[in-house]
Amino acid sequence: MKRISGIGFLSFFLLLVFAACQPEIPVPKPRAYPKVNYPQKQSQDFKQDFCEFSFKYPQYTQIIQDTDFFGEAPVHPCWFDIYYPDFNSRIHCSYIPVTPEKGFEQLKSDAFELADWHNKKANYIEEMQISKGNVQGFIFDIEGPVASPFQFFLTDSANTHFFRGSLYFNNQVNPDSLAPIYEFIKADIIELINTFEWHP
Numbered sequence: 001m002k003r004i005s006g007i008g009f010l011s012f013f014l015l016l017v018f019a020a021c022q023p024e025i026p027v028p029k030p031r032a033y034p035k036v037n038y039p040q041k042q043s044q045d046f047k048q049d050f051c052e053f054s055f056k057y058p059q060y061t062q063i064i065q066d067t068d069f070f071g072e073a074p075v076h077p078c079w080f081d082i083y084y085p086d087f088n089s090r091i092h093c094s095y096i097p098v099t100p101e102k103g104f105e106q107l108k109s110d111a112f113e114l115a116d117w118h119n120k121k122a123n124y125i126e127e128m129q130i131s132k133g134n135v136q137g138f139i140f141d142i143e144g145p146v147a148s149p150f151q152f153f154l155t156d157s158a159n160t161h162f163f164r165g166s167l168y169f170n171n172q173v174n175p176d177s178l179a180p181i182y183e184f185i186k187a188d189i190i191e192l193i194n195t196f197e198w199h200p
Helices: 002-021 104-120 175-194
Strands: 043-046 053-058 062-065 079-084 089-097 124-132 135-143 150-155 161-169
Touching (some): 053 175, 104 135, 104 161, 124 175, 135 175, 161 175
Antiparallel strands (some): 043 053, 079 089, 124 135
């Protein structure tokens, strides 16, 4: 009986030694996102002779006027990007004067259609109406893995001007990793809208 117990103890001891000698099985670590250094919030005036309006925009961005639209000149000289070099993103901005050929209702319908196009991948789209003196319009805050999470359009009370903006990130859409950057840029766009003024 004692001999069997000794063999059992020896087997158990050898099993422990064998288990201790096994290489450590690698455990995958959770994916980490690189740390983002946010610039200090500072605004400057947008006053370009090719546009009929002004607003405040961040000093850490660049205004890049569009000179080419799919091989042709833009519809109006007031087409430009607000480029964020730190975040590899941009706000595409376009201005179209309201004309009998391109009426306000058509431009408004196009803006809603462009926002609605993201419904294929969006979890939710929040629409918010803007009404501030002579500046009217809509904001589209789009949740989910979409190419453009924030869009808006602005017009005047007489509906003679139409300005549209849409935010794009030039990298793979990952709402979790982009969320803090998106909130940072979203605050800039809200300031743009709040300080926007049409010029006669």
